[in-house]
Amino acid sequence: MYWTGIPYPFQKFGFxxxxxxxxxxxxxxxxIQYKSSAxxxxxxxxxxxxxxxxxxxxxxxxxxxxGDMVTMNWFTDVWMKEVFANFMADKSTEALTGKDMFDLKFxxxxxxxxxxxxRTRGANPIRQELDNLKDAGTLYGxxxxxxxxxxxxxxxxxxxxxxxxxxxxxxxxRFRNRNASWPDLIGILDEYTxxxxxKWNKVWVNEPGRPLIEYKLExxxxxxxxxxxxxxxxxxxxRLWPQLFEVQFFYPGSSKEITVNLNAxxxxxxxxxxxxxxxxxxxxxSGQGYGVWPTDQSMLKHxxxxxxxxxxxxxxxxxxxxxxxGRTVKPVSALKLFVxxxxxxxxxxxxxxxSNYISSIYWEFLNAEERTALxxxxxxxxxxxxxxxxxxxxxKLLFKAYQDVFSSMEARDRIYRIWxxxxxxxxxxxxxxxxxxxxxxxxxxxxxxxxxLSRQLERTTNPDRRKRFExxxxxxxxxxxMRDRFFKSLALKINREKEAYVASALYYLHHPLRxxxxxxxxxxxxxxxxxxxxxxxxxxxxxxxxxxxxxxxxKEAADIVRKFLSDNPGYNPKLKAKILQTxxxxxxxxxxxxxx
Numbered sequence: 310m311y312w313t314g315i316p317y318p319f320q321k322f323g324f325x326x327x328x329x330x331x332x333x334x335x336x337x338x339x340x341i342q343y344k345s346s347a348x349x350x351x352x353x354x355x356x357x358x359x360x361x362x363x364x365x366x367x368x369x370x371x372x373x374x375x376g377d378m379v380t381m382n383w384f385t386d387v388w389m390k391e392v393f394a395n396f397m398a399d400k401s402t403e404a405l406t407g408k409d410m411f412d413l414k415f416x417x418x419x420x421x422x423x424x425x426x427x428r429t430r431g432a433n434p435i436r437q438e439l440d441n442l443k444d445a446g447t448l449y450g451x452x453x454x455x456x457x458x459x460x461x462x463x464x465x466x467x468x469x470x471x472x473x474x475x476x477x478x479x480x481x482x483r484f485r486n487r488n489a490s491w492p493d494l495i496g497i498l499d500e501y502t503x504x505x506x507x508k509w510n511k512v513w514v515n516e517p518g519r520p521l522i523e524y525k526l527e528x529x530x531x532x533x534x535x536x537x538x539x540x541x542x543x544x545x546x547x548r549l550w551p552q553l554f555e556v557q558f559f560y561p562g563s564s565k566e567i568t569v570n571l572n573a574x575x576x577x578x579x580x581x582x583x584x585x586x587x588x589x590x591x592x593x594x595s596g597q598g599y600g601v602w603p604t605d606q607s608m609l610k611h612x613x614x615x616x617x618x619x620x621x622x623x624x625x626x627x628x629x630x631x632x633x634x635g636r637t638v639k640p641v642s643a644l645k646l647f648v649x650x651x652x653x654x655x656x657x658x659x660x661x662x663x664s665n666y667i668s669s670i671y672w673e674f675l676n677a678e679e680r681t682a683l684x685x686x687x688x689x690x691x692x693x694x695x696x697x698x699x700x701x702x703x704x705k706l707l708f709k710a711y712q713d714v715f716s717s718m719e720a721r722d723r724i725y726r727i728w729x730x731x732x733x734x735x736x737x738x739x740x741x742x743x744x745x746x747x748x749x750x751x752x753x754x755x756x757x758x759x760x761x762l763s764r765q766l767e768r769t770t771n772p773d774r775r776k777r778f779e780x781x782x783x784x785x786x787x788x789x790x791m792r793d794r795f796f797k798s799l800a801l802k803i804n805r806e807k808e809a810y811v812a813s814a815l816y817y818l819h820h821p822l823r824x825x826x827x828x829x830x831x832x833x834x835x836x837x838x839x840x841x842x843x844x845x846x847x848x849x850x851x852x853x854x855x856x857x858x859x860x861x862x863x864k865e866a867a868d869i870v871r872k873f874l875s876d877n878p879g880y881n882p883k884l885k886a887k888i889l890q891t892x893x894x895x896x897x898x899x900x901x902x903x904x905x
Contacts, residue, residue, distance in 0.1 A: 336372030371397035392457035416596035431889025446847035554598025815856035
């Protein structure tokens with residue numbers, strides 16, 4: 310690997326593709342194992358799918374140096390091999406795509422996923438102590454895979470690229486074919502910078518959470534006289550996140566971007582003094598800063614006018630995060646804003662980001678009355694946007710969003726005809742997986758074609774997809790007794806062996822359209838978690854929880870989670886943290902909905 314300065318350290322480099330592998334890849338020396346569907350993409354694959362394939366190949370390849378050639382002393386530092394694998398995968402992307410696309414992809418890939426855990430009261434630090442190997446699986450998650458690369462990029466920026474690379478090369482050579490720890494690496498990097506890395510490391514690596522950022526802009530005669538940026542903790546004890554970020558001032562026909570060193574609870578920005586008062590301000594315009602960045606109404610009105618996709622993406626993310634913490638924008642307003650911007654957004658990665666936010670807000674943060682009031686305009690906006698887009702991949706993302714939220718009979722009939730006749734829509738070539746997904750969406754709504762699932766099964770030719778379909782079918786049944794039997798069957802380990810199947814089935818079992826009957830499964834789902842952790846693979850507890858709790862929004866569901874935690878005061882703290890992480894949107898939805 311050019312970046313490490315060390316040639317491939319082993320004798321053989323092979324690929325093995327495995328159907329329905331529970332991981333995207335696994336870094337075995339000699340033959341790296343991959344989930345076959347992650348490697349072999351359909352002709353209609355989206356940019357995001359191509360990016361994911363590139364990522365997983367680069368990630369597993371980087372493990373040959375980080376994880377295999379140099380291995381952690383103990384699982385406390387298992388995150389090190391993962392962060393460097395992602396960090397090197399990101400480096401590969403930058404070399405292939407150029408800086409602008411790399412910056413956008415880095416932001417979209419990592420920040421929302423990292424925030425989804427770090428915004429919760431169950432957030433864990435990047436580096437976690439581990440007393441017993443049986444709990445090793447609980448260390449994995451979005452903090453390791455997504456916050457850690459953000460941290461590492463901040464560290465590289467703090468030290469400078471050349472000094473950081475030089476320090477990492479020394480580390481790799483010193484511990485080649487040996488074990489090492491994060492303190493070993495930090496000790497080496499400390500020799501290549503005048504910055505206090507031990508102090509920096511304490512908050513970024515050894516503590517959880519993120520800062521809430523605010524600002525004050527003082528002006529006289531249309532000139533900025535003072536810009537103050539402040540940070541405070543979101544949860545827990547007071548602490549500061551030293552970091553570099555950019556703020557961009559937008560004017561009619563031009564903009565001005567400046568770098569801020571946020572190394573205290575309050576800093577003034579001298580570069581801003583004397584500038585004209587802008588039309589609006591975009592914080593974290595480069596997409597590298599970490600936290601809840603301030604947004605204001607002026608910025609919200611101008612997101613779709615920003616020329617750079619990166620600027621728009623950071624504005625979308627900041628808007629959504631502020632909605633969750635109750636700042637600036639409420640769910641209905643955020644949904645309308647995202648739908649309007651989706652209609653004109655041309656960057657595929659941003660369309661995916663917006664589609665995910667629209668789905669999340671629609672199903673988790675609107676009540677039934679709001680969904681009913683907005684559904685017709687939402688359907689129309691999505692279908693119109695799909696028809697007006699030229700890029701096939703964007704059309705496909707919009708169709709998936711339309712399929713996710715539809716409720717009218719007109720939309721049902723349109724989607725049903727597409728499924729029945731195996732036709733394309735708006736020039737989109739649909740695959741067997743796409744038609745299966747359509748059948749699932751219709752079955753969730755207790756479609757009047759009661760044979761839709763059995764008919765789709767007959768049309769499914771791939772044997773692995775047939776097995777998956779047969780497993781999931783009972784979870785989609787319109788017969789509540791059949792769904793009850795399916796859930797009860799999951800108490801037996803033998804019925805949970807195909808963990809990817811189980812996670813998909815649970816998603817449909819607990820879909821918002823079925824929650825009035827599925828909420829009764831929540832207590833037993835939580836009771837089973839310890840066994841899931843003891844008998845399953847490393848990602849299964851999180852997947853079990855996410856597929857179960859991920860879309861609930863009611864006080865009744867929140868009370869079930871609170872009761873379980875109250876009734877089990879000595880519960881495994883790492884599993885308790887996973888519950889708090891997964892239930893965070895539920896608690897936030899309960900709070901946001903109760904305030905209406």
